[in-house]
Amino acid sequence: MHMADALITPATAGVMFAASGIAAGYSIYKVRREHSPEKVPVMGVMGAFVFAAQMINFTIPGTGSSGHLCGGLLLSAVLGPWAGFLTMIGVLLVQCLFFADGGLLALGCNIWNMAFYGCFVGALLIWRNVMKKGASKGRITLASVLGCVVTLQMGAFSVCVETYLSGISALPFGAFLTAMLPIHLAIGLVEGLISAAVLCFIHEARPELLWGVGSGEQAPARLSFGKTLAILAVAAAATGGLLSLAASSLPDGLEWALERVAGTAELPAAGSAYEAAGKIQNATAVLPDYAIPGSESAAGTTVSGLAGALITAVILIGVALALHFFRRRKAGSVEAG
Amino acid sequence: MSKIGNAARSISRLDELARRDTWLNRVHPLSKLLVTLLYLVLVVSWKPRQLTGVLGMAVYPFVLFEIGDLSFGKALYRLKIVLPVVCLVGILNPFFDREPVLTVFGVTVTGGVLTMLSLMAKGVLTVLSTYLLIATTTVESICSALSMLHLPGIIVTEFLLICRYVSVLLGEADRMWQAYSLRSPGQRGVAHGAWGSMLGQLLLRSMDRAKALYQSMCMRGFGEDRPFAYGRGLTGRDVLYLVLFAAALITLRIFPVLELVGKLFS
Numbered sequence: 001m002h003m004a005d006a007l008i009t010p011a012t013a014g015v016m017f018a019a020s021g022i023a024a025g026y027s028i029y030k031v032r033r034e035h036s037p038e039k040v041p042v043m044g045v046m047g048a049f050v051f052a053a054q055m056i057n058f059t060i061p062g063t064g065s066s067g068h069l070c071g072g073l074l075l076s077a078v079l080g081p082w083a084g085f086l087t088m089i090g091v092l093l094v095q096c097l098f099f100a101d102g103g104l105l106a107l108g109c110n111i112w113n114m115a116f117y118g119c120f121v122g123a124l125l126i127w128r129n130v131m132k133k134g135a136s137k138g139r140i141t142l143a144s145v146l147g148c149v150v151t152l153q154m155g156a157f158s159v160c161v162e163t164y165l166s167g168i169s170a171l172p173f174g175a176f177l178t179a180m181l182p183i184h185l186a187i188g189l190v191e192g193l194i195s196a197a198v199l200c201f202i203h204e205a206r207p208e209l210l211w212g213v214g215s216g217e218q219a220p221a222r223l224s225f226g227k228t229l230a231i232l233a234v235a236a237a238a239t240g241g242l243l244s245l246a247a248s249s250l251p252d253g254l255e256w257a258l259e260r261v262a263g264t265a266e267l268p269a270a271g272s273a274y275e276a277a278g279k280i281q282n283a284t285a286v287l288p289d290y291a292i293p294g295s296e297s298a299a300g301t302t303v304s305g306l307a308g309a310l311i312t313a314v315i316l317i318g319v320a321l322a323l324h325f326f327r328r329r330k331a332g333s334v335e336a337g
Numbered sequence: 338m339s340k341i342g343n344a345a346r347s348i349s350r351l352d353e354l355a356r357r358d359t360w361l362n363r364v365h366p367l368s369k370l371l372v373t374l375l376y377l378v379l380v381v382s383w384k385p386r387q388l389t390g391v392l393g394m395a396v397y398p399f400v401l402f403e404i405g406d407l408s409f410g411k412a413l414y415r416l417k418i419v420l421p422v423v424c425l426v427g428i429l430n431p432f433f434d435r436e437p438v439l440t441v442f443g444v445t446v447t448g449g450v451l452t453m454l455s456l457m458a459k460g461v462l463t464v465l466s467t468y469l470l471i472a473t474t475t476v477e478s479i480c481s482a483l484s485m486l487h488l489p490g491i492i493v494t495e496f497l498l499i500c501r502y503v504s505v506l507l508g509e510a511d512r513m514w515q516a517y518s519l520r521s522p523g524q525r526g527v528a529h530g531a532w533g534s535m536l537g538q539l540l541l542r543s544m545d546r547a548k549a550l551y552q553s554m555c556m557r558g559f560g561e562d563r564p565f566a567y568g569r570g571l572t573g574r575d576v577l578y579l580v581l582f583a584a585a586l587i588t589l590r591i592f593p594v595l596e597l598v599g600k601l602f603s
Contacts, residue, residue, distance in 0.1 A: 004419045005463035006456055007426060010378045028489050038551045040491060044498020045506075045547035046540075051499065052506035053536050055341045056514060056527060078540070090495040094503065097471045097479075098348055100415040100464045105377040167385060168456060169426045170433035170449060194532055201537030209544065306441065308599030309392040316399050323403055 001155055001184070002095065002110055005103030009166040016162065017108030023116055024089060030082035039083055046075060047087040051094060070148040070191035072118020073127065077144075077199055080211045081123040088115035109162050113155040121154060122147035128212040135203050135213045141196040148192030149185060156184035341511040345504055354407070354472040361405035365575035366478035366567060367485050372582045373470045379590045380462050385452040386438065391459055393595045397586060398465040405473050412468040416461060423460035427453040476500040481567035493565060498550075505546075510539060 008016075031039065050071040071091060076084030092110050095101040102110045130143035160176045163169055169176065202209055355362065361369075376397055383390045402409055434449035471479075480497050484490070513535065517527060527535050588594070 002418075002422075004423055004460055005377055005381055005467075006419070006423050006459035008381060010382050013378075013381070024489075024492070028491055031491065038548070040494055041498060041551040041554055042544065042547040044495045045502050045543050045550060047495060047499040048502035048506045049540055049543040051503050052341070052510040053539060055344055055507065056510055056536065078544075086492060086495060087499075089492060090499045093496050094499050097467065098351060098500075099344070099418065100467060101418050103377070103419075103463055104373070104467050104470075105381060105463070163426060168452075170430040170452065171426075172433075194536075197529075197533035198536045198540065201533035202540065205537060205541060206544075306389055306392075306595075306599070307602065308595030308597065309389055311598055311602055312393075312396065312595060316396065320399070320403050327406070 001113060001152070001159060002092075002102030003106040003113070003159060003162065005105040007163050007166065007168050008103075008106050008109060009168075010105075012162050012166045013105045013108055015108075016106075016112050020089075020108045020111040020116065023085065023120070024111070027082040027085045031086065039079070043079060043083050043087045044090070046079060047090045047094075050075060050087070050091050070118065070122075070144075070152075070188075070195045072115055072151065073122040073144060073147045073192075074195045074198060076119045076123030077127055077195075077211055078202070078209055081119040084123060085115050085119040088119060109158075113158045113162075117151040117154045117158075118147075122151040123212065126150065131210075131212050132214040135207065135210060137200050137203070140199045140203055141193075144196035144199055145189060145192030148195060149188035152184045152188035152191070153181060156180045341507050341514060345507040345511070348500075348504055348507075350411075351471055352475070355475040355478075359405055359473070361401065361473045364473075364578050365569075365571050366474045366482035367571065368575045368579040369470055369474055370479065370482045370486075371579055372586070373466055375583055376466050376586055377463055379586055380459055380466075382590070383455065383459070385455055386448055388451050388455040388458065389593070389595045390590070391455045391462065393589050393593075394462055394586070395458070396589065397582070398462060398469060401469050402465075405469065407469070407472055412465055412472075413461075415468055416464055419460050419464050420457070423456055427456035430456070477565065478567060480565040484565040485567075497565070502546075502550075506539070506543060509542065513539060 005013075054071060072084065072088050075087050078084075079087060089111055092102060092107060092115065096104055096107060096110070126147040127143045130139050130146070133139075157177070157180075160173065160180050164173045164176060171179075199210065207213070376394070380391065380394050383394075401407075402412070430453045431447060431449035434447060434452060436448045437445045438448045438451055439446040474482075476497060480493050483493050483496070517531065517535065518524065521528065
């Protein structure tokens, strides 16, 4: 589900960085309030554990295929959602830089799609509520499977929304969803079962390591009003930002009304003031509607442009070959000397 | 296990590349990080049909791969994860967008073909530019650049620890997998009955290791709030690198450079 940089626009990346940044800021505040400095190295090593664990494939009975564990939920079930979320950011950063699995610019999207849902929805809303009466194999399995399925569906939905709003794919939104959601339902089910197996093992071996498990006699406190408000604010910021991007391509209420009344969404602007303002706007626009100023084609791709690309490539390859030649000659003379 | 072994080898190879003493490796990490981020923003800012614009941005990785003496082949190998996803998203564009846009040597090119090709080009260029950063900058240097950008210390420390411990845990996972596979020859993955104990053991060992790590960190005075200082500050050469490349990239983004080159020869 890792998104590549090519699948988003700078606007979508910015909105998702802002949303993930707010969630990260609040998580840092929560982790610092716990006053447990030993948590930072534990988070680092656990991040490395998730990375290594995801390299091990688990045979899925009866299918012949394999899967791996769900990192966000597992980390949150051990470290808590706040520390789990911060750890997932580190894991995603390593995956993006070292393995090109997800883009640097798309990091905000990936944090939201995988870490936010996995840690906050999966652990804070599902895991903790299922575990409040104490842990058992059945409850752990239920929480893991439900958490993974729900959060993966939400993540897959977000991938579709982010890609669609970036205008990258000509595929209709409904068809995109139809392609993404069922496959992630199956993946979520498998990842949930693998995570459940690991968490059941921990419950038997070291039950004190599991986060959010109630005693069974006294249920843990529900989400306070402030916490609920914070989660809703982050969700609203992201959703609002994304929906505003979608709305920008559709006529708003005023445009709709103008179209009905005047037959056009833009009224003609005449007069010296309009002309002067237009000149200033054209002169100061650095990226005028993302088009190339002076380009022959409205599409931004022309035959002379493609020819230019070919010629530039030939020149660059020639320069590169010459550099290689001189570098080898220099290395040869150094060895001979 | 080849997958775990490959991952460990890939990390150590990148670390070796980043520790070389080339001109590009010596540039301050903050300059390289900012130029990379600017490049990514500019590449993805092209509209889906503006293929020549995206192709023009290829000049940057091409020049820097030469300057940094990096192998294109190894960098392109990293595309094995990104390219299939990008292709899957873009491959249907020619079927949905059939509007003729261009005629090249009598062949009509539709908008869908242009958007598909530009999406693939964006995928390749963004991966190459990230590779350029990580292959010429050590993890510690990236951490210092992130600290200079005021990223919270907790995230920077954690990123550094993950990078340092991922090789150790990959080694442990590899040994566990080898032990398991020698006892179950011909099996494709870990069987259902061993799912929990396999990873659970690794997790418990990791937790114990983390506690030992914390104690050793405390003894050395390492803390979350300790800044990650790079060996030196920004010099004039680093600022020049940043300004020159930023100006060149913005020029490539604003002006139809490839069209102008094409017109010179037409």
